[in-house]
Amino acid sequence: MIEIESLSKRYGELTVVDAVDLIIPKGSITAIVGTSGSGKSTLLRMINRLIEPSSGQVRIDGRLTTSEPAPALRRRIGYVIQGNGLFPHRTVAENIATVPQLLGWEPARIAARTEQLLTLFGLDPAIHARRLPAELSGGQQQRVGVARALAAGPSVLLMDEPFGALDPIIRAKAQEDLRTIQRQLGTTVVIVTHDMEEAFLLADRIAVLDNGKLLQHDVPARLLTHPAHPQVMALTGTTDRALRLLSLESTAAIVTAGEVSGPDLPASMSLREALSALIWAGATAGNVLDAHGQRSGHVTMQAILTRGSAAR
Amino acid sequence: MRPRLDLPAWLFGSIAVGALFGLPFVISKANRIVPGVPVGLVDALGPGSVLRWWVLAVIGVTAVLTQRRWLRLVATGLLCVWFALALGHAAQLLTPPGNAVVRIAPGAGFWCAMASVALLGVDAAARLQLRALARLALLGLVMLVLWAALASGYFDHVSVVREYAVNADRFAHEFSRHLSLALGSVLAAVAVGLPMGLACQGRPWLRQAVLSTLSLVQTIPSIALYGMLMAPLAALAVTVPTLAQWGIGGIGYAPAVVALFLYALLPVVANTVLGLASVDPAVVDAARGMGLTDGKILTRIRWPLALPTIVTGVRVVLVQNMGLAAIAALIGGGGLGTFIFQGIGQTAIDLVLLGALPTVALALAAGVVLDALVEWLDRRRPA
Numbered sequence: 115m116i117e118i119e120s121l122s123k124r125y126g127e128l129t130v131v132d133a134v135d136l137i138i139p140k141g142s143i144t145a146i147v148g149t150s151g152s153g154k155s156t157l158l159r160m161i162n163r164l165i166e167p168s169s170g171q172v173r174i175d176g177r178l179t180t181s182e183p184a185p186a187l188r189r190r191i192g193y194v195i196q197g198n199g200l201f202p203h204r205t206v207a208e209n210i211a212t213v214p215q216l217l218g219w220e221p222a223r224i225a226a227r228t229e230q231l232l233t234l235f236g237l238d239p240a241i242h243a244r245r246l247p248a249e250l251s252g253g254q255q256q257r258v259g260v261a262r263a264l265a266a267g268p269s270v271l272l273m274d275e276p277f278g279a280l281d282p283i284i285r286a287k288a289q290e291d292l293r294t295i296q297r298q299l300g301t302t303v304v305i306v307t308h309d310m311e312e313a314f315l316l317a318d319r320i321a322v323l324d325n326g327k328l329l330q331h332d333v334p335a336r337l338l339t340h341p342a343h344p345q346v347m348a349l350t351g352t353t354d355r356a357l358r359l360l361s362l363e364s365t366a367a368i369v370t371a372g373e374v375s376g377p378d379l380p381a382s383m384s385l386r387e388a389l390s391a392l393i394w395a396g397a398t399a400g401n402v403l404d405a406h407g408q409r410s411g412h413v414t415m416q417a418i419l420t421r422g423s424a425a426r
Numbered sequence: 427m428r429p430r431l432d433l434p435a436w437l438f439g440s441i442a443v444g445a446l447f448g449l450p451f452v453i454s455k456a457n458r459i460v461p462g463v464p465v466g467l468v469d470a471l472g473p474g475s476v477l478r479w480w481v482l483a484v485i486g487v488t489a490v491l492t493q494r495r496w497l498r499l500v501a502t503g504l505l506c507v508w509f510a511l512a513l514g515h516a517a518q519l520l521t522p523p524g525n526a527v528v529r530i531a532p533g534a535g536f537w538c539a540m541a542s543v544a545l546l547g548v549d550a551a552a553r554l555q556l557r558a559l560a561r562l563a564l565l566g567l568v569m570l571v572l573w574a575a576l577a578s579g580y581f582d583h584v585s586v587v588r589e590y591a592v593n594a595d596r597f598a599h600e601f602s603r604h605l606s607l608a609l610g611s612v613l614a615a616v617a618v619g620l621p622m623g624l625a626c627q628g629r630p631w632l633r634q635a636v637l638s639t640l641s642l643v644q645t646i647p648s649i650a651l652y653g654m655l656m657a658p659l660a661a662l663a664v665t666v667p668t669l670a671q672w673g674i675g676g677i678g679y680a681p682a683v684v685a686l687f688l689y690a691l692l693p694v695v696a697n698t699v700l701g702l703a704s705v706d707p708a709v710v711d712a713a714r715g716m717g718l719t720d721g722k723i724l725t726r727i728r729w730p731l732a733l734p735t736i737v738t739g740v741r742v743v744l745v746q747n748m749g750l751a752a753i754a755a756l757i758g759g760g761g762l763g764t765f766i767f768q769g770i771g772q773t774a775i776d777l778v779l780l781g782a783l784p785t786v787a788l789a790l791a792a793g794v795v796l797d798a799l800v801e802w803l804d805r806r807r808p809a
Contacts, residue, residue, distance in 0.1 A: 164715055189717035199712025203730050213716050263716070272715075 121170035132326035145317035192271035198259030200247040253284040360385035439490040445538030470516035502547030517583035531585035558798035604761035611686035623698025640692035682759030690743035697739025701732030741796035
């Protein structure tokens with residue numbers, strides 16, 4: 115858990131982050147969103163003290179971040195930035211071993227951990243461990259960047275626009291991988307992004323920042339149905355908010371008993387994707403497939419449309 | 427594959443043939459100062475087996491026509507050996523027995539042929555894209571062959587070698603003095619320049635001031651710089667007699683080293699600043715974010731990433747100072763320049779060559795060694 119209390123950063127007259135209070139639950143993904151200059155990166159970098167706050171405090175798992183030297187604090191916190199920041203003169207394995215080495219782990223333990231992480235991120239240790247970052251593709255570099263951040267098993271992972279430099283297909287894969295690995299490890303993730311699509315896809319909770327002030331901190335659906343400020347509405351957009359709302363729920367949420375004639379829709383599919391599938395097939399209803407591929411019931415287009423309405 | 431016309435090979439080949447047979451191969455002089463009589467290649471070699479001409483023709487044609495770069499490298503190497511052997515043979519033939527006054531000097535034909543063939547060989551070596559180690563080995567081989575040739579006594583009658591024999595004791599002394607001038611000043615420049623470059627990191631005002639000052643120093647002609655150092659160093663020696671005992675004064679070794687040091691400082695500092703500045707800020711941010719201390723960021727990240735650029739700067743100053751050190755002789759600093767300036771004074775070209783040839787060889791060798799070092803340091807940064 116990360117507790118942020120009336121945290122501010124001022125540069126002379128300019129207030130970049132203005133008395134932000136924020137509680138980030140353990141094991142969740144929280145997205146900090148906002149326009150450029152909203153102070154979202156500054157807020158993130160004050161958590162691991164890359165930027166020292168002007169006032170206020172941060173606790174991680176109940177412990178004040180100022181209770182130890184900044185480098186020691188940072189070794190307990192994972193950190194991933196846009197363009198991954200891999201050390202170009204170090205191999206993939208050496209990059210991943212950075213923090214464990216700083217913490218004085220045994221070489222055998224470091225080697226085992228490196229191999230485990232490479233496998234977890236779908237890289238073959240025998241092939242990739244001794245490569246240099248420049249010899250990897252952009253997507254592979256990004257995965258190594260995340261693996262490096264998770265090497266010492268931090269309870270908190272800070273990510274600053276981590277997928278900004280990736281092309282759309284690789285980005286979608288990286289986002290999916292992050293979700294999977296985060297659930298597996300139970301890491302508390304704070305991700306800064308200006309991409310609302312990404313925030314809605316990944317986050318359990320979204321914090322909206324504008325001019326250094328926290329406008330709203332809530333689950334994604336509430337940002338759409340109950341925006342706390344016109345700026346929140348501007349940021350989430352109004353033209354496709356119904357579809358965005360539908361994207362937050364899966365077909366499993368509104369499945370009803372009985373079989374119909376229509377396309378098969380996996381239970382993990384979002385309502386937005388289900389609606390699209392029904393429109394494409396020219397059907398008004400579809401069968402829901404559970405995780406084992408068995409038909410567990412159906413959803414109707416009408417039920418989906420109702421779900422996407424503010425009047426529900 | 428249709429053999430294509432290799433223009434540089436034909437050009438250099440024609441120059442070599444023209445020089446060998448159209449220009450005097452050696453100059454025969456009654457003594458070391460008087461103008462000599464030009465002797466062509468055929469006359470210089472005298473009567474003998476026709477085989478040597480066949481050897482020359484076969485190697486020469488191979489060097490020009492071959493498409494294989496390594497074969498051309500070998501052929502040009504053999505051509506150089508042939509020219510050298512011809513020179514040695516001519517010197518023996520044209521020197522009357524027991525006469526130590528007659529000088530047989532290499533003529534324009536020898537120099538032009540040697541230079542054009544060497545260029546062709548260097549071109550072939552460059553296109554081979556030899557690894558650092560292979561280039562060092564090649565340099566070692568050339569030096570070994572050169573040393574063996576001179577030690578064999580076969581070339582003892584060639585004018586420059588004669589001049590060496592007369593000055594053998596002084597040569598060893600001036601040669602090591604030359605190395606000490608060039609290497610000492612570069613080492614001092616590295617010792618001072620690296621911390622200066624580090625200090626400039628992140629301080630634009632300091633960097634501006636340091637680099638402008640050093641650029642200004644770089645524009646002062648070497649003779650003028652020696653002159654400017656003369657007064658303060660002489661004054662220093664007078665006020666602090668201990669320093670004078672150590673050999674510090676207005677003329678001699680000390681001001682020469684100081685001047686060379688000042689010239690070397692700009693490339694070292696500039697490349698240190700450039701190397702450190704060219705490290706990707708995202709890499710430094712990531713390092714700091716993972717908990718590397720400032721000291722570790724410098725030693726583990728900035729420094730290794732900047733090193734190839736810094737060594738490139740050292741390469742520049744080492745080659746530059748190997749040549750510049752020759753000027754030190756003007757203010758009594760010693761070095762190979764001593765022979766050059768004495769030779770000019772006596773109009774004894776052989777003596778000038780005795781100073782100039784090793785100076786050029788040292789500069790070339792320093793370049794090859796440092797190039798190899800840069801490549802080795804850069805091996806972990808694929809392009």
